[in-house]
Amino acid sequence: MAREAIEAEELTYRYGELTAVDHISFSVAESEIMGFLGPNGAGKTTTFKMLTGQFKPKGGQARLLGMDVTKNVEKVQEEIGVCFETTNLYEQMSALENLNLFASLFGMRSFDGNALLERVGLGGRGKDRVETYSKGMKQRLMVARSILNKPRILFLDEPTAGLDPTSSETIRNIILEERERGATVFLTTHDMVEADKLSDRIAFMNQGKIVALDTPHLLKQQHGKRALKAKVAGDAGGLEDREITLDTPETPEAVRKLFSQEKVITIHSEEATLEDIFISLTGRGLV
Amino acid sequence: MNWRILGTLIAKDFSLFFRKKLFAVLTAIGFIFYIVIYFVMPSTVNENLDIGLYAPVTLPAFTQMQEEGLEIETVESEEALKEGVIEGRYVAGVSLPADTMEKLASKQKPTISLYFTPDVPQEMKDTVVLIIRELAYVQTGQALSIEATEEILGPDMIGTPIPPRDRLRPLLAIMILMVEMMGLANLLSEEMERGTIHALLVTPMSVKELFIAKGITGTGLAFGQSVLFMLLVGGFSGGPLIIVTALLLGAVLVTGVAFLISSVSKDFMSVLAWSIPAFIILLVPSFGVLFPGAITNWIKILPSYYLVDTVHRVANFGSGWGDIWLNLLILLGFCLVITWVGISVLRRRVR
Numbered sequence: 001m002a003r004e005a006i007e008a009e010e011l012t013y014r015y016g017e018l019t020a021v022d023h024i025s026f027s028v029a030e031s032e033i034m035g036f037l038g039p040n041g042a043g044k045t046t047t048f049k050m051l052t053g054q055f056k057p058k059g060g061q062a063r064l065l066g067m068d069v070t071k072n073v074e075k076v077q078e079e080i081g082v083c084f085e086t087t088n089l090y091e092q093m094s095a096l097e098n099l100n101l102f103a104s105l106f107g108m109r110s111f112d113g114n115a116l117l118e119r120v121g122l123g124g125r126g127k128d129r130v131e132t133y134s135k136g137m138k139q140r141l142m143v144a145r146s147i148l149n150k151p152r153i154l155f156l157d158e159p160t161a162g163l164d165p166t167s168s169e170t171i172r173n174i175i176l177e178e179r180e181r182g183a184t185v186f187l188t189t190h191d192m193v194e195a196d197k198l199s200d201r202i203a204f205m206n207q208g209k210i211v212a213l214d215t216p217h218l219l220k221q222q223h224g225k226r227a228l229k230a231k232v233a234g235d236a237g238g239l240e241d242r243e244i245t246l247d248t249p250e251t252p253e254a255v256r257k258l259f260s261q262e263k264v265i266t267i268h269s270e271e272a273t274l275e276d277i278f279i280s281l282t283g284r285g286l287v
Numbered sequence: 288m289n290w291r292i293l294g295t296l297i298a299k300d301f302s303l304f305f306r307k308k309l310f311a312v313l314t315a316i317g318f319i320f321y322i323v324i325y326f327v328m329p330s331t332v333n334e335n336l337d338i339g340l341y342a343p344v345t346l347p348a349f350t351q352m353q354e355e356g357l358e359i360e361t362v363e364s365e366e367a368l369k370e371g372v373i374e375g376r377y378v379a380g381v382s383l384p385a386d387t388m389e390k391l392a393s394k395q396k397p398t399i400s401l402y403f404t405p406d407v408p409q410e411m412k413d414t415v416v417l418i419i420r421e422l423a424y425v426q427t428g429q430a431l432s433i434e435a436t437e438e439i440l441g442p443d444m445i446g447t448p449i450p451p452r453d454r455l456r457p458l459l460a461i462m463i464l465m466v467e468m469m470g471l472a473n474l475l476s477e478e479m480e481r482g483t484i485h486a487l488l489v490t491p492m493s494v495k496e497l498f499i500a501k502g503i504t505g506t507g508l509a510f511g512q513s514v515l516f517m518l519l520v521g522g523f524s525g526g527p528l529i530i531v532t533a534l535l536l537g538a539v540l541v542t543g544v545a546f547l548i549s550s551v552s553k554d555f556m557s558v559l560a561w562s563i564p565a566f567i568i569l570l571v572p573s574f575g576v577l578f579p580g581a582i583t584n585w586i587k588i589l590p591s592y593y594l595v596d597t598v599h600r601v602a603n604f605g606s607g608w609g610d611i612w613l614n615l616l617i618l619l620g621f622c623l624v625i626t627w628v629g630i631s632v633l634r635r636r637v638r
Contacts, residue, residue: 053488054485054488074491077489082486084482088483090483092306092307093303097302102490104295
């Protein structure tokens with residue numbers, strides 16, 4: 001059985017009277033990608049900050065690789081990579097200088113910044129000042145910075161928010177490569193498609209609490225409704241819609257009747273989306 | 288303490304500081320400008336006795352002295368005489384009353400008014416009084432037969448005459464420290480505004496190391512430049528070690544102030560807005576050196592007074608450790624308090 005890379009027990013954080021994170025408990029196994037989904041203000045980023053040692057929890061405990069984050073923050077930070085939601089690069093320095101600076105802070109003696117830049121699609125632009133980069137390029141550089149120390153746990157806060165499809169795809173591929181390398185990935189996002197594509201498990205967060213946590217498949221199975229959607233030839237020569245709910249005792253008979261009694265033009269199965277599930281669990285959307 | 292991390296951070300900060308065109312240009316131009324100002328200012332003191340004289344009646348002895356070369360200029364009125372003294376055209380003004388001759392003739396003491404420029408040293412005042420008495424003696428053949436009353440026009444200034452450019456030295460040195468203070472405050476506030484400080488704090492670097500690195504950067508920049516300046520303008524002739532110590536403490540002081548400023552600033556404009564009051568307050572003691580007597584003892588509540596006073600006394604009067612140890616001690620106290628407060632408030636903001 002895989003060891004736990006991240007363990008949160010009754011983790012709590014308050015901003016004055018407001019409880020942003022309310023006694024949440026979860027764990028993430030080594031080499032697992034955990035997607036943290038939730039609307040703005042759900043408490044995702046606050047959880048992210050407590051796990052990465054930026055915030056000291058007001059209650060509960062966070063353990064990374066078996067170490068209490070609060071008590072061993074510097075040791076923990078040697079083992080993690082963090083990619084922030086907002087761009088925080090030294091814009092007056094070049095991409096290579098940015099990477100070399102952080103490589104030096106991590107004590108890396110043999111670091112090949114150019115190779116890393118190639119990997120994130122920024123080859124040949126390493127000597128350009130970051131201020132000349134587009135948003136997508138900056139974000140790719142942020143991801144490069146977060147993986148330069150070959151972290152055992154990679155934290156990514158909304159890594160593809162507002163990016164073009166090419167940049168988003170590059171970043172998704174890097175996340176998967178990092179998982180292949182053995183890194184655990186903690187991904188906060190409110191992009192359900194991204195979370196669905198990348199995550200081994202997904203936690204839904206709402207109003208500071210985890211309202212559901214499981215694999216995307218099981219979440220859909222438990223909380224969503226699967227259906228067959230068909231278009232059949234209508235009486236007046238047009239098309240009419242038919243829907244058969246799957247996973248019920250009546251499903252086989254309904255399917256037989258559909259094909260025997262009607263002229264089926266198109267048919268496809270439809271799964272519930274993560275957003276549907278989130279709405280059904282919380283009564284609100286992800287944005 | 289991880290020296291590798293400290294070295295990396297300091298190198299990064301120096302590099303970023305000089306990539307900011309505004310501060311790089313301000314530092315370079317300012318530095319050259321201060322040195323040029325210093326060398327453009329007069330390097331000598333005019334010790335000639337330029338005396339103004341208002342005399343409704345002509346004393347033969349005075350006329351004789353003028354003919355012998357003493358620089359006495361006669362003016363038309365007492366008001367013109369005072370104006371001449373205030374404007375600095377005369378070191379002293381002598382006003383003879385209309386009844387001088389009659390009083391001298393009747394063995395009475397005429398009252399002669401003497402006006403002095405603010406910065407005239409006591410020795411020169413005494414000399415002028417002696418000259419007047421001598422003239423009266425020449426005129427009457429009797430000693431002490433006049434009553435001389437002194438009036439200082441403007442603030443009094445006591446001490447050895449110092450060339451204006453040497454009086455300017457503490458002001459220019461502190462100006463250099465101030466520019467670096469603003470530069471460091473801006474560097475710090477940008478780190479917070481752009482979130483780069485958070486990127487640093489999720490590396491193995493500790494908050495303590497961050498502050499030490501910033502402190503070394505700020506102190507190093509300010510100290511290095513002020514020392515270079517003093518070296519170039521001959522400010523180390525008095526007591527180099529004392530001046531270096533004072534400048535080092537001054538650099539620590541402005542670093543502490545920079546921490547304070549950056550803790551309340553959000554961008555360059557707010558750094559500027561907070562720096563200007565600090566600039567003015569900390570510069571005030573330097574004006575006390577430029578215009579002695581213009582500022583009273585209250586300036587001793589300003590930490591920069593102890594830096595300025597030390598530099599002034601050591602560079603211009605040759606004071607030693609025994610004279611200024613208390614200054615340095617008080618300055619050290621201010622440095623510790625301000626730096627501690629600065630780090631405390633900035634730490635809260637960082638976290």
